[in-house]
Amino acid sequence: ILNVEQSPQSLHVQEGDSTNFTCSFPSSNFYALHWYRWETAKSPEALFVMTLNGDEKKKGRISATLNTKEGYSYLYIKGSQPEDSATYLCALIYNQGGKLIFGQGTELSVKP
Amino acid sequence: EPEVTQTPSHQVTQMGQEVILRCVPISNHLYFYWYRQILGQKVEFLVSFYNNEISEKSEIFDDQFSVERPDGSNFTLKIRSTKLEDSAMYFCASSSRGNSYNEQFFGPGTRLTVL
Numbered sequence: 001i002l003n004v005e006q007s008p009q010s011l012h013v014q015e016g017d018s019t020n021f022t023c024s025f026p027s028s029n030f031y032a033l034h035w036y037r038w039e040t041a042k043s044p045e046a047l048f049v050m051t052l053n054g055d056e057k058k059k060g061r062i063s064a065t066l067n068t069k070e071g072y073s074y075l076y077i078k079g080s081q082p083e084d085s086a087t088y089l090c091a092l093i094y095n096q097g098g099k100l101i102f103g104q105g106t107e108l109s110v111k112p
Numbered sequence: 113e114p115e116v117t118q119t120p121s122h123q124v125t126q127m128g129q130e131v132i133l134r135c136v137p138i139s140n141h142l143y144f145y146w147y148r149q150i151l152g153q154k155v156e157f158l159v160s161f162y163n164n165e166i167s168e169k170s171e172i173f174d175d176q177f178s179v180e181r182p183d184g185s186n187f188t189l190k191i192r193s194t195k196l197e198d199s200a201m202y203f204c205a206s207s208s209r210g211n212s213y214n215e216q217f218f219g220p221g222t223r224l225t226v227l
Contacts, residue, residue, distance in 0.1 A: 004154075032213055043116065044155075044203070046215035089155065097168050098143055098210045102155040 002029055004092050006103035013080050013110055020076045021106040023090030027071030034100060035064055035075055036089040044089060047075075080110040114138045116219035118204050124225045128193050133222045135187045135204030141217070143210040144187045146179065148172075148200040155203070161187065162210055194226045 005024045013019050023033065032051045038044040048057040053068040061078045077084055087107045091100035117136045125131050137144055146158040160167040161179050178190045187206075191198055201223050205216040 034215065036218075041220070043220045044218040046217070049213055049215050051213055091155075096211055098145065098160055098207060098214070098216065099157045099168055100145075100147070100155075100216065101157065102147075104154050
């Protein structure tokens with residue numbers, strides 16, 4: 001059974017703090033890694049699709065890196081804002097199909 | 113911006129009853145998925161669907177579950193005889209391609225409560 005783990009489970013930071021979370025996955029089973037941002041009562045929204053070892057992607061203040069050899073991805077948020085409060089999910093794809101295997105998510109709360 | 117919609121947002125049903133959860137994927141997408149999240153657990157894959165047939169299904173997706181694209185726009189998940197353990201948030205997703213490189217667009221979910 002493929003297992004995707006995220007840490008920490010939850011994070012409480014002050015506005016302006018920078019933060020990062022980890023997603024770990026079996027390095028032997030990798031096609032792609034997806035990061036999603038999920039606000040309460042809204043649809044999960046795709047942030048990044050990462051496919052190559054060493055990939056670095058950026059969207060505004062959010063960036064992500066990927067290490068497929070050791071099986072982890074980091075998500076960074078620079079200068080957190082209250083609107084960044086959400087659950088951040090990573091999901092592994094391990095074959096050519098689109099089946100996503102999710103981690104348990106990191107719940108971020110940013111206080112003004 | 114196109115989005116995936118789901119109805120109803122919340123469904124309450126009695127154990128043993130049939131439920132149909134409805135989804136309208138993004139109009140030019142060809143690949144469709146159902147996922148669910150039981151409270152406190154990870155989001156888990158149920159089924160993928162392409163070209164009017166199931167591409168892949170999980171162990172959870174047993175004979176009590178079925179999917180259909182009845183009219184070219186809706187994508188439905190039917191649970192024939194609901195159990196207490198079917199209580200979860202059910203998400204529909206769609207993508208333009210079925211490979212690993214394409215993001216999936218998720219709907220807001222249907223919360224199913226089985227009493």
